[in-house]
Amino acid sequence: MRVGVILQARMSSSRLPGKVLRPLCGRPMLAWIIERLRLCRKADTVILATSDRPDDDAVAALAEQCGIPAFRGSLDDVLDRFVKCAQSHGLDAIVRATGDNPFVDPQEIDAMIGFFQENRLDYASCFPALGSRLPIGLGAEIMSAQALAVSARDGLAAHHREHVNEYIQENPNLFAQATPPTPADKSAPTASFTVDTPEQFTRAEQLLGQFLAAHPGAMVSTPWLIRHAPC
Secondary structure, three states: OOEEEEEEOOOOOOOOOOHHHOEEOOEEHHHHHHHHHOOOOOOOEEEEEEEOOHHHHHHHHHHHHOOOOEEEEOOOOHHHHHHHHHHHOOOOEEEEEEOOOOOOOHHHHHHHHHHHHHOOOOEEEOOHHHOOOOOEOOOOEEEEHHHHHHHHHHOOOHHHHHHOOHHHHHOOOOOOEEOOOOOHHHOOOOOEOOOOOHHHHHHHHHHHHHHHHHOOOOOOOHHHHHHHOOO
């Protein structure tokens, strides 16, 4: 099984435009996300999927500077973008990550991939909204290429095209899906570390700056985040 992480990112975020390239402790936020995703040992590749609009040229360029390929597709039909990206890279399973999570946990993504494979699932996620106890903004989801293709064929509503995962989530009778367990030291489902607003960006920069001052060159762990920013 060839597993790829597809990281979706664009400049035209509605709540915080340009956030993916906004400097976070001296580096674009997207660069931090890419660095963390490249630590996933069970993923064969990490690919950035952005739009084919000119204002996302800089996003694609940054991905290539960080050592990962960039795929360009529809701005609004994100589901189509994912399907074509997965096909172009010969993926059997797709981990979907997003450009608003600078503290995404690569260890939990690896655990999720293993859980998905061992249980022969069509879909798995570590989102609190779907039963995980991992903090918001630290997880991801994985789906089979077949489930993604069926979603693209049959998920015709606007929200299916925009959010990639919702046709699968709405049809548990069609797709075998489950949520992996969360380690006790990473359990904080009401805490959130996602970045959608200026206030959340400032908080992320404060947390990252505090960590780097004490641990130069290290990667922020989920237990550290939970201890230093309790809900």
